[in-house]
Amino acid sequence: MTWNELKETQEKIVKIITNSIRKQRLAHAYLFEGAKGTGKRKVALQLAKTFFCDEKEGVEACGTCSDCKRIESGNHPDVHIIQPDGQTIKIDQIRNLKKEFSYRGMESIRKFYIIEDAEKMTISAANGLLKFLEEPDGQSIAVLTTTEVHRILSTILSRTQILSFTPLTPLKLMETLEKNGVTRPITRLLGQLTNDIEEAYQLYHDDWIVQARSIMIQLVEEVSARPHQVLLTLQENWFPHFKEKNQLNLGLDLLLLWYRDVLRTLIATEDQLIFVDHTDKLERQALNSSQRKVSQQMAAILEAKRRLSANVNPQLLMEQLMMRLQEG
Numbered sequence: 001m002t003w004n005e006l007k008e009t010q011e012k013i014v015k016i017i018t019n020s021i022r023k024q025r026l027a028h029a030y031l032f033e034g035a036k037g038t039g040k041r042k043v044a045l046q047l048a049k050t051f052f053c054d055e056k057e058g059v060e061a062c063g064t065c066s067d068c069k070r071i072e073s074g075n076h077p078d079v080h081i082i083q084p085d086g087q088t089i090k091i092d093q094i095r096n097l098k099k100e101f102s103y104r105g106m107e108s109i110r111k112f113y114i115i116e117d118a119e120k121m122t123i124s125a126a127n128g129l130l131k132f133l134e135e136p137d138g139q140s141i142a143v144l145t146t147t148e149v150h151r152i153l154s155t156i157l158s159r160t161q162i163l164s165f166t167p168l169t170p171l172k173l174m175e176t177l178e179k180n181g182v183t184r185p186i187t188r189l190l191g192q193l194t195n196d197i198e199e200a201y202q203l204y205h206d207d208w209i210v211q212a213r214s215i216m217i218q219l220v221e222e223v224s225a226r227p228h229q230v231l232l233t234l235q236e237n238w239f240p241h242f243k244e245k246n247q248l249n250l251g252l253d254l255l256l257l258w259y260r261d262v263l264r265t266l267i268a269t270e271d272q273l274i275f276v277d278h279t280d281k282l283e284r285q286a287l288n289s290s291q292r293k294v295s296q297q298m299a300a301i302l303e304a305k306r307r308l309s310a311n312v313n314p315q316l317l318m319e320q321l322m323m324r325l326q327e328g
């Protein structure tokens with residue numbers, strides 16, 4: 001990662017930080033606030049690299065020196081990340097951090113620490129940290145991150161520079177994915193499923209979403225053309241891929257998007273299609289269908305989503321859904 005790359009998704013934040021780097025006026029404590037998946041940790045780690053790297057070119061860390069590499073791999077001795085231990089961040093965790101700091105510089109006198117989900121600090125942990133924030137030594141930087149800024153104590157707010165991370169628009173998310181090598185049909189799909197870039201990459205990881213998509217398309221093809229195959233495909237392909245409840249829920253979302261595309265084909269609004277590379281299949285299904293039939297199929301999928309959240313057995317739920325999709 002470089003600041004230039006991060007600028008694509010968080011332009012304002014990157015401008016503020018890189019300006020401070022240029023002027024050598026970094027704050028000693030930041031609070032990064034914003035929704036999950038807006039890149040708070042990535043920016044924090046980039047800041048850590050910039051802080052430690054002695055081979056910088058302008059504001060950009062070199063990415064190849066031992067400081068950069070160890071930060072990247074998560075084992076730099078002077079970069080600490082604190083995360084909630086269970087439901088809270090406890091005073092002992094802050095005490096340990098202070099202890100680490102008192103061994104002045106494992107390698108240098110610089111120290112960098114990140115406290116994630118800072119709203120989860122207990123009152124005593126927050127007060128413990130406060131003393132720390134009040135006595136900046138000019139050689140350390142703290143980054144607190146939170147998705148719930150309203151739960152952060154005002155005493156902490158007043159001692160940090162607050163930077164607000166904004167969520168990506170679907171368009172921005174798709175552009176970013178495409179720039180990183182994800183193909184257009186898949187970026188269109190991911191843009192419908194999430195606005196969290198991290199989640200999008202997770203779904204893309206190991207081709208999970210690519211396979212999920214082709215299994216779903218196989219299933220809907222069989223529903224309309226080879227109904228005797230449907231149960232077999234459920235057993236052999238569908239359930240082994242959509243194992244967890246959240247995965248099955250995503251599978252149902254995929255089905256819903258497919259039938260919405262059939263509907264869009266029927267009413268000739270193809271410019272909004274998600275499955276742009278399967279227009280032949282969509283047209284074939286649209287030919288044998290009607291608006292009323294597709295609406296009923298979409299309603300059946302929504303009903304299945306409701307039943308899934310009410311913990312109905314997935315096997316039963318999917319088999320019944322397949323029957324309703326065939327009736328349509």
Ligand SMILES: [Zn+2]
Nearest residue numbers: 053062065068
């Ligand atoms: Zn470096």
